[in-house]
Amino acid sequence: xxxxxxxxxxxxxxxxxxxxxxxxxxxxxxxxxxxxxxxxxxxxxxxxxxxxxxxxxxxxxxxxxxx
Numbered sequence: 476x477x478x479x480x481x482x483x484x485x486x487x488x489x490x491x492x493x494x495x496x497x498x499x500x501x502x503x504x505x506x507x508x509x510x511x512x513x514x515x516x517x518x519x520x521x522x523x524x525x526x527x528x529x530x531x532x533x534x535x536x537x538x539x540x541x542x
């Protein structure tokens with residue numbers, strides 16, 4: 476289960492990178508569309524750090540229970 480949590484972290488990171496790329500390419504062409512991608516990038520980065528912190532706490536709790 477820990478490996479699945481690690482993969483979902485990086486999935487959020489990939490979504491953030493793709494969103495930032497779309498913002499960079501669309502900024503001068505269609506600025507109205509870029510705001511949704513900025514939102515996706517911010518939320519994805521927040522979820523990446525939240526999930527990473529949650530996974531580390533989960534791993535620590537698992538190690539503490541095994542000892």
